[in-house]
Amino acid sequence: MRPLTVGAAQLGPIARYETRAKVVERLIALLHQGAERGCEVVVFPELALTTFFPRWYFPDDSPELLSYFETEMPSAQTQPLFDEAKRLGIGFHLGYAELTPDGHRYNTAILVDRSGSLVAKYRKVHIPGHEEHEPQRPFQHLERRYFEESTEGFSVWRAFGGVMGIALCNDRRWPETYRVMGLQGVEMIFIGYNTPLHYAPDPVQDPLQAFHNHLVMQAGAYQNGTWVIGVAKGGTEEGVESLAHSAVIAPSGQIVAQAVTDGDELITAQCDLDWCSQYKDTLFDFGRYRRPETYQLIGQQKGVIPPP
Ligand code: CDV
Numbered sequence: 001m002r003p004l005t006v007g008a009a010q011l012g013p014i015a016r017y018e019t020r021a022k023v024v025e026r027l028i029a030l031l032h033q034g035a036e037r038g039c040e041v042v043v044f045p046e047l048a049l050t051t052f053f054p055r056w057y058f059p060d061d062s063p064e065l066l067s068y069f070e071t072e073m074p075s076a077q078t079q080p081l082f083d084e085a086k087r088l089g090i091g092f093h094l095g096y097a098e099l100t101p102d103g104h105r106y107n108t109a110i111l112v113d114r115s116g117s118l119v120a121k122y123r124k125v126h127i128p129g130h131e132e133h134e135p136q137r138p139f140q141h142l143e144r145r146y147f148e149e150s151t152e153g154f155s156v157w158r159a160f161g162g163v164m165g166i167a168l169c170n171d172r173r174w175p176e177t178y179r180v181m182g183l184q185g186v187e188m189i190f191i192g193y194n195t196p197l198h199y200a201p202d203p204v205q206d207p208l209q210a211f212h213n214h215l216v217m218q219a220g221a222y223q224n225g226t227w228v229i230g231v232a233k234g235g236t237e238e239g240v241e242s243l244a245h246s247a248v249i250a251p252s253g254q255i256v257a258q259a260v261t262d263g264d265e266l267i268t269a270q271c272d273l274d275w276c277s278q279y280k281d282t283l284f285d286f287g288r289y290r291r292p293e294t295y296q297l298i299g300q301q302k303g304v305i306p307p308p
Contacts, residue, residue, distance in 0.1 A: 008248055014052075027081050048192065125152075132145070156181050172193065227248070
């Protein structure tokens with residue numbers, strides 16, 4: 001057994017003008033619950049320090065838009081989270097909006113180990129939504145205006161006694177996300193998300209949000225023999241209802257813990273990283289059974305080209 005006790009720290013809504021200090025207090029309260037329950041790592045969601053600001057249109061030079069980005073990590077405002085996690089001996093995963101010194105903007109997540117050292121930084125690959133203001137929508141999803149697509153791809157890192165990976169929100173819907181990490185031996189993938197229940201381009205999908213959320217993460221876990229920790233920022237945030245349903249998913253594809261509220265809630269599970277090899281060494285023994293020579297299109301072609 002290689003047990004790792006994980007806390008999925010779902011967040012409820014963060015209001016538009018909620019201060020970083022208040023949010024960090026909420027994160028620290030969840031860390032304390034994690035400490036009481038023996039967590040070694042606590043997973044916070046995507047863009048965990050602010051409201052989900054892509055729901056509004058802002059001009060490019062808007063001070064409010066810039067106020068949602070972190071220019072350093074830790075900063076004076078986030079340092080208390082780092083200090084408390086280190087004092088408690090708990091690692092954590094945190095999503096936030098990153099503004100680099102040379103002006104690039106990414107939807108980013110970091111992984112910090114139990115000693116407080118930065119282990120990993122991941123920048124979101126699949127950026128959903130739209131670039132231009134679409135006032136006919138009840139709310140915007142301007143991630144494609146505010147964030148660059150990362151070209152760094154999906155890495156994995158040795159931490160917490162295993163091989164860890166990170167993806168963010170929309171990444172979880174793409175099988176390539178899991179497989180690229182699966183090919184690097186990933187044993188646990190942290191996935192924070194902000195998923196509005198209303199999907200303007202096709203509202204027929206609205207009632208299926210919870211189903212699709214678990215469908216893709218359970219499939220990704222099973223097909224790659226990995227744990228998946230899916231963590232929401234849910235609830236009704238500034239009038240927009242977002243999916244909760246945070247879950248810890250085993251390499252078998254089974255959900256072993258699930259949030260029951262749409263607010264701040266810590267769910268925990270003891271995850272045996274050795275469970276992964278039961279799938280990696282049998283049905284999904286990639287080295288034995290994969291046929292990459294027959295999958296060339298996946299690496300070479302972006303959109304669909306139907307037959308003439
Ligand atoms: N934050 C996200 O990436 N949200 C997308 C929605 C907009 C489709 C998601 O895939 O959940």
